[in-house]
Amino acid sequence: xxxxxxxxxxxxxxxxxxxxxxxxxxxxxxxxxxxxxxxxxxxxxxxxxxxxxxxxxxxxxxxxxxxxxxxxxxxxxxxxxxxxxxxxxxxxxxxxxxxxxxxxxxxxxxxxxxxxxxxxxxxxxxxxxxxxxxxxxxxxxxxxxxxxxxxxxxxxxxxxxxxxxxxxxxxxxxxxxxxxxxxxxxxxxxxxxxxxxxxxxxxxxxxxxxxxxxxxxxxxxxxxxxxxxxxxxxxxxxxxxxxxxxxxxxxxxxxxxxxxxxxxxxxxxxxxxxxxxxxxxxxxxxxxxxxxxxxxxxxxxxxxxxxxxxxxxxxxxxxxxxxxxxxxxxxxxxxxxxxxxxxxxxxxxxxxxxxxxxxxxxxxxxxxxxxxxxxxxxxxxxxxxxxxxxxxxxxxxxxxxxxxx
Numbered sequence: 001x002x003x004x005x006x007x008x009x010x011x012x013x014x015x016x017x018x019x020x021x022x023x024x025x026x027x028x029x030x031x032x033x034x035x036x037x038x039x040x041x042x043x044x045x046x047x048x049x050x051x052x053x054x055x056x057x058x059x060x061x062x063x064x065x066x067x068x069x070x071x072x073x074x075x076x077x078x079x080x081x082x083x084x085x086x087x088x089x090x091x092x093x094x095x096x097x098x099x100x101x102x103x104x105x106x107x108x109x110x111x112x113x114x115x116x117x118x119x120x121x122x123x124x125x126x127x128x129x130x131x132x133x134x135x136x137x138x139x140x141x142x143x144x145x146x147x148x149x150x151x152x153x154x155x156x157x158x159x160x161x162x163x164x165x166x167x168x169x170x171x172x173x174x175x176x177x178x179x180x181x182x183x184x185x186x187x188x189x190x191x192x193x194x195x196x197x198x199x200x201x202x203x204x205x206x207x208x209x210x211x212x213x214x215x216x217x218x219x220x221x222x223x224x225x226x227x228x229x230x231x232x233x234x235x236x237x238x239x240x241x242x243x244x245x246x247x248x249x250x251x252x253x254x255x256x257x258x259x260x261x262x263x264x265x266x267x268x269x270x271x272x273x274x275x276x277x278x279x280x281x282x283x284x285x286x287x288x289x290x291x292x293x294x295x296x297x298x299x300x301x302x303x304x305x306x307x308x309x310x311x312x313x314x315x316x317x318x319x320x321x322x323x324x325x326x327x328x329x330x331x332x333x334x335x336x337x338x339x340x341x342x343x344x345x346x347x348x349x350x351x352x353x354x355x356x357x358x359x360x361x362x363x364x365x366x367x368x369x370x371x372x373x374x375x376x377x378x379x380x381x382x383x384x385x386x387x388x389x390x391x392x393x394x395x396x397x398x399x400x401x402x403x404x405x
Contacts (some may be wrong), residue, residue, distance in 0.1 A: 004109045004119060005120070007110040008109045008115070008116040009116070011109070011110035011113060011115070011116040012113055013113055014110065014111075014116065015112065015113065016111075016112040016240070018240055018269055019213070019238060019239075019269045020240075020267070022183065022211050022213065022238075024183070027182070027183040028150050028151050028152060029121060029123075031071040031072040031073070031123070031148055032071070032148070034070045034071065035075065036074075036075050037068075037075050040058040040059075040060060040066055040068060040076055041058050043068070047145070047176060050145075050174050050176065050177060050205065051143060051145070051172060053174065053203075054143065054172025054173060054204070055170045055172045055201065055203040056141055056143045056170070056172040056174075057141065060080070060141075063140065064079065064084055064139065064168075065078055065080055065084055065140040065141070066140070066141050066143075067086050067087075067126045067128075067141070067142040067143070068143045068145065069126070069142075069144050069145065070147055071145075071148050071151055072123040072124060073124075074124050079140075081134075081136060081137055083130060083131045083133070083135075084128075084129070084130055084134060084136060085127065085129040085130075086129075086142070087126070087127050088125065089124060089125040089126060089156050089157065090122075092127035092158070093127075099158065102158055102160065102189065102191060103156070103158060103189070104189075105217075106190065106191065106217030106218060106219050107215050114215060115187055115215050117185055118154045118155065118156050118185050118187045118215070121152075122156055123152075123154045123155060125156040125157045125158075125187070126142050126155075127158050127159075128142070128159045128160075129159070129160045129161075130165035130196070131162055131165065132163050132164055133165060134162075134165045135165060135166035136166060136167055136168050138168075139168040139169060139170045139201070140169050140170070141169070141171070142170075143172045143173070144171070144172075144173045144174075144186065145173075145175070145176070146175045146179055146182045146210075147175070147176040148182075149180065149181060149182070151179075151182050152185070153184050153185070155184075155187070157186065157188040157189070158188075158189050158191075159188065159189070159190045160191045160193070161191070161192050161193055161197065162196065163193045163194045163196055164194075164196060165193070165196045166196065167197070168199045169198070169199070169200050169201065170201045170202075171200070171202045171203070172202075172203045173212075174204075174205040174206070175205075175206060175210060179207060179210075180208060180210075181237075182211075183211050183213075184211075184213070184214075185214075185215075186212075186213070186214045186215070187214075188214065188215070188243075189216075189218075190217070190218040190219070192218065192219065192220040192224035192225065192226050193221050193224060194222045194223060195222070195223045197225040197227075198226050199227040200226070200229070201228075201230075201231070202229070202230050203231045203232075204230075204232040204234070204236070205234050206234055206235065206236040206239075207234070208235045208236070208237060208264070209237045210237055211236075211237050212236060212238070212240075212241075213239075213240060213241070214239075214243070215241070217243070217244050217245075217246070218243065218245040218246065218254065219246045219248060220245060220247050220252040220253070220254060221248060221252065222278075223251050223252065225253045225255075226253070226254045227255045227257075228243065228254075229257050230256070230257070230258045230259070230260075230270070231259045232259075232268065233261040234261075235264055235265075235266050236266050236267075238266075238268075238269075239267070239270065240270070241269075242271050242272070242300060243256070243273070244274070245273070245275070245283065246275045247277055247278060247281035247282075247283065249278055251278075251282075252282075254274050254282075254283045255285075255286075256272035256274075256284070256285045256286065257286045258270060258289075259288050259378055260288070260289045261289075261291075262289075262290070262296055263292050263295050264292070264293045265295065266295045267295075268295075268296070268297045269300070270287075270297070271298075271300025271301055271302065271330070272285050272300070272302075273300075273301075273302040273303075273304070274302070274303050275304045275306060276304065276310040277307055279307050279308055279310075281311075282311050283303060283312045283313075284312070285301040285312075286315045287299045287301070287315070287316040287329075288318075288319075288377060289327050290320075290321060290374070291320055291321070291325035291326060292320075292321040293322050293325065294324045295325050295326070296325070296327075297318065297326070297328070298330065299316050299318065299328070299330065300330045300331075300332075301314035301331045301332065301344065302332040303332070303334065303342050304334045304336065305337065306336045308337060308339060310340050310341065310342075311341040311342070312340075313342070313343050314333075314343070314344035315344070315345055315346075316331060316344075317346070317348070317377070318348035318349070319349070319377055320348065320349070320350050329346040329348060331344035351370060351373050351374075355369070355373055356369045356370065359373070
């Protein structure tokens, strides 16, 4: 029995400090095996649209590689470009003996009962790596999909960008149209080596009674860049995540952008935390949150300045579309040395009658005016994304805006 497994055993009942507690036992660990497929287009037809809503392109036309996990079975994994690796995590740990030194380094295995569950009852996950000097032409895509009602999916993902490499990833997490209730525990560890870059776009497309607990850690070395784009615009019972970035190398950077929508009794407790531990490190945290009809969003941001010549900024804006919605913004700035440059701004409100009247005077209907305002509210440009990924994000946000209206 490994030391990490023993730590997980001790933490298997450890409650998380944030978010509603989940009864893990009420979800099944029994999943029927699924056979591998030769092409993503061979997925069941009913899955195609759901995957598309999560940013997954089954044609793979503008993708450098693909990974697809259905329930507990990895049914597809392929790279289309030299210098990139993509496979299931258990296979990667068997192939690369050195990988065990990465597993559970960015995320403590005994953080809470959810990380413990991901170790004690792991159901695969993906390993993605860019070799030194390589750059992905198009994004890689990975889909973690639940097709069985009441199932628990516990995945452990490890992503490594070796020195002087560049890696762009789209991850879509979703459920089949007939699935209403499920549990997804997703541990993701990112390692951004010297002079390398990772952009990671995650799209969650859940259902009303799905419970979700991502646990994410990022270690960024000298001159490394990490960009996170998170989109959750569908109903979900409750979702709690607080990824932590450790900017360990000089001039390391981390950017977090979250686009959130909480409709119809959905509860989202999301944020990001960054430790600026070396000279010249930078972070930016941007959140756009929309809540409606008893939907609740808790938007957190925490920057810890531990070195000289650092800079961090939190920008959180919330839009309430009904009187029963709730948005709670919690920015935290923590300086441990003098001379740091940390700032935040937050605003929460409703669409004003004046804005609607102004656009109506220009010939728009009330619905058209509302849609225009919401699209403008969600329009946030992130520097450093490849054009293909920028276009994909804009497409997904257009689809999401239609859902809100």
